[in-house]
């Protein structure tokens with residue numbers, strides 16, 4: 498997975514603007530790389546709760562790029578995060594996330610403990626809890 502955050506960073510690195518007053522010669526490069534890693538990590542482990550990853554990452558890093566690069570930065574981010582999402586969307590069939598942790602249903606039992614059942618790939622809920630997915634998709638669609 499870190500290959501993807503490195504790839505985004507490498508495509509963008511030449512355009513990053515550094516401000517010597519603000520933490521050193523490569524401080525902004527570091528910030529962009531960390532933001533890419535955080536976004537890919539979150540997309541890989543928590544994609545059902547991450548509604549607009551490309552927009553989120555772009556908003557985090559756009560201040561480090563000149564006006565003339567903004568559109569390209571957004572396109573690069575969208576391109577790579579779409580690939581990450583595609584890879585991650587195939588993973589739940591194995592029963593583990595990208596870090597090898599067992600997947601669990603996103604809901605809780607009546608006792609309040611996390612539901613331990615295997616979730617479905619398309620919505621992250623187990624078969625007994627998947628009705629919860631339909632109630633939450635409406636606000637997401639409206640936002641999109």
Ligand SMILES: [Zn+2]
Nearest residue numbers: 602612623626
């Ligand atoms: Zn469940």
